[in-house]
Amino acid sequence: MSKKIIAGNWKQNGTLKSSVRLTKKILEALKKNKCRHEIIIIPPAIFLLPIKDLIYKSKIKLGAQNVSAFNNGAYTGEISGTMLKDSKVEYCLVGHSERRHIINEDEYILSSKVSQLIDNDITIIYCFGETLSEYKNKKTKLILKNQLKKLFLSNKNNLKKKPSKLVLAYEPVWAIGTGLVPSPEELASIFKFIRNTVNKMNKNYSSIKILYGGSVSEDNAPSLIDTEYIDGLLIGGASLIAKKFIDICSTI
Numbered sequence: 001m002s003k004k005i006i007a008g009n010w011k012q013n014g015t016l017k018s019s020v021r022l023t024k025k026i027l028e029a030l031k032k033n034k035c036r037h038e039i040i041i042i043p044p045a046i047f048l049l050p051i052k053d054l055i056y057k058s059k060i061k062l063g064a065q066n067v068s069a070f071n072n073g074a075y076t077g078e079i080s081g082t083m084l085k086d087s088k089v090e091y092c093l094v095g096h097s098e099r100r101h102i103i104n105e106d107e108y109i110l111s112s113k114v115s116q117l118i119d120n121d122i123t124i125i126y127c128f129g130e131t132l133s134e135y136k137n138k139k140t141k142l143i144l145k146n147q148l149k150k151l152f153l154s155n156k157n158n159l160k161k162k163p164s165k166l167v168l169a170y171e172p173v174w175a176i177g178t179g180l181v182p183s184p185e186e187l188a189s190i191f192k193f194i195r196n197t198v199n200k201m202n203k204n205y206s207s208i209k210i211l212y213g214g215s216v217s218e219d220n221a222p223s224l225i226d227t228e229y230i231d232g233l234l235i236g237g238a239s240l241i242a243k244k245f246i247d248i249c250s251t252i
């Protein structure tokens with residue numbers, strides 16, 4: 001099996017103590033079980049620096065959950081791409097369903113965030129996916145195509161400069177945190193569609209990796225990863241429990 005990306009999005013969970021403990025457990029387990037995949041942990045922003053100090057000699061990469069849409073300046077409460085780069089953050093989520101639907105981030109904001117990250121050489125993990133009602137109304141492919149068009153054909157972001165700095169993460173909104181996962185047939189068809197859609201937009205995009213996220217567990221990870229065109233997994237809840245995250249990393 002080719003090298004996959006396994007990313008753990010810790011969301012707004014944990015304390016400094018529990019985050020350090022979780023990181024140490026992952027580090028210890030990785031010393032024992034040789035995992036050849038690329039592992040990324042994505043803690044809350046306030047824990048990025050202490051965790052960076054724990055993992056800097058390991059192969060684990062550090063990701064942020066969010067970035068400001070603006071350059072450094074008078075934007076109270078925001079963390080800029082330059083600051084993330086300075087803190088050795090290599091990946092950053094953009095477009096996660098919780099930020100689109102709870103924080104109400106629109107395409108304009110998402111494009112600005114993409115630009116900030118490209119300018120700072122940070123790899124974007126760009127999340128997209130349909131809601132439950134869109135899924136029920138059989139609009140999944142239409143919605144995904146529109147979301148991808150907005151990302152790739154936007155004149156507002158500078159992605160064309162460095163397409164290698166993008167990873168896509170297909171996350172059906174109805175699968176996040178619900179225990180529900182698309183059927184193997186649905187996933188095969190959707191991932192083929194995403195791959196073709198991306199390739200058609202620009203031949204330079206053919207090596208962009210595409211992850212699956214939404215209720216990934218140690219039980220379903222092996223079959224998910226066997227799906228054609230799935231290049232890795234974005235894991236929420238299961239990444240908060242060291243044993244589950246490690247089992248996922250070592251069983252695929």
Ligand code: PGA
Pocket residue numbers: 009171175176177178213214215216234235236237238
């Ligand atoms: P989940 O979350 O694995 O808990 O469903 C995935 C995500 O939100 O990235």
